[in-house]
Amino acid sequence: MRVSDYFKKDMFSGKTVFVTGGGSGINLGIAKNFAALGANIAICGRTQEKLDSAAEELRALGAQVHTEVADVRDFAALESAFAATRDALGPIHTLVAAAAGNFLCPAEQLSANGFKTVVDIDLLGSFNAARAAFDQLKETSGNIIFISAGMAMVPYAAQVHVGAAKAGIDNMMKTLALEWGRYGIRANSIIPGPIEGTEGMKRLAPGEAGKQLRRAVPLGRFGSTDEIGQAAVFLASPLADYISGTVLVVDGGQNLAGSGLFTQIISRELQKMAGK
Numbered sequence: 001m002r003v004s005d006y007f008k009k010d011m012f013s014g015k016t017v018f019v020t021g022g023g024s025g026i027n028l029g030i031a032k033n034f035a036a037l038g039a040n041i042a043i044c045g046r047t048q049e050k051l052d053s054a055a056e057e058l059r060a061l062g063a064q065v066h067t068e069v070a071d072v073r074d075f076a077a078l079e080s081a082f083a084a085t086r087d088a089l090g091p092i093h094t095l096v097a098a099a100a101g102n103f104l105c106p107a108e109q110l111s112a113n114g115f116k117t118v119v120d121i122d123l124l125g126s127f128n129a130a131r132a133a134f135d136q137l138k139e140t141s142g143n144i145i146f147i148s149a150g151m152a153m154v155p156y157a158a159q160v161h162v163g164a165a166k167a168g169i170d171n172m173m174k175t176l177a178l179e180w181g182r183y184g185i186r187a188n189s190i191i192p193g194p195i196e197g198t199e200g201m202k203r204l205a206p207g208e209a210g211k212q213l214r215r216a217v218p219l220g221r222f223g224s225t226d227e228i229g230q231a232a233v234f235l236a237s238p239l240a241d242y243i244s245g246t247v248l249v250v251d252g253g254q255n256l257a258g259s260g261l262f263t264q265i266i267s268r269e270l271q272k273m274a275g276k
């Protein structure tokens with residue numbers, strides 16, 4: 001992998017990295033980049049089959065891997081997953097709080113439970129993970145990387161639930177950086193832009209919409225899961241030892257153009273879905 005051409009292949013040797021929702025997509029891409037630099041990897045998610053197949057890919061990169069079925073909405077499940085990870089791989093050095101849920105839905109049609117569901121997975125789930133990992137992170141003077149989204153900065157149509165949750169994550173990240181700095185714990189967020197082949201982009205920009213959105217990114221393309229993994233590896237590395245409380249936007253400049261085009265495209269897609 002590209003990351004090992006630039007960083008020392010044993011940079012995370014003996015260190016444990018836990019990625020919530022690490023069974024697929026951007027989150028698996030992040031886990032793979034840490035695996036390529038010698039980390040022990042733990043992942044959790046809701047389905048064992050997904051975790052098994054991800055574990056195979058991670059082991060192929062030389063990592064020791066531990067998997068746990070756990071829903072981030074369930075604090076007790078995370079506590080027990082982290083305890084088991086410690087037994088299997090040693091204390092957590094880097095927590096990547098990445099599990100997320102999303103769907104397109106205009107606010108006027110969204111049920112209270114639909115809003116709550118995404119806030120529970122994204123925001124509460126991220127707090128649960130950070131809180132449950134605190135003792136281990138304190139012991140390792142470790143760090144947390146939250147996976148946020150562009151909606152935290154700029155409103156996107158049909159994303160009221162995600163925008164609220166992700167903005168909450170970035171604010172929480174800063175508060176944790178403030179409170180836990182004295183334990184040597186750093187906290188940062190990454191905002192990924194549109195990433196090729198992910199569940200998120202399949203849901204948000206299907207078909208023709210994806211082609212139009214590509215053209216709207218200043219760098220003219222979607223990113224790759226590795227490009228988010230490379231940013232995560234940097235933030236967890238000793239090169240970032242003085243970086244805490246920051247949001248790193250990795251989006252090819254996509255946010256600079258605002259969310260207008262996205263809103264137009266999504267409105268068209270939603271009308272098509274509604275048969276209008």
Ligand code: HXC
Pocket residue numbers: 100101102103104105110111112113114115117118149150162193194199200201203204
């Ligand atoms: C409107 C919807 C809906 C939809 C679900 N709901 N899907 N409302 N439009 N398409 C409503 C339901 O009607 C219900 O409310 C409530 O949400 C809970 O739905 P459940 O299906 O019971 O929830 P659950 O099984 O917990 O599933 C959570 C989920 C699901 C988020 C709804 O899609 C999921 O598990 N997603 C995980 C994978 C995922 O989303 N990956 C993409 C992440 S990408 P009522 O009122 O009927 O009870 C990402 C990046 C964002 O987050 C940024 C991208 C640029």
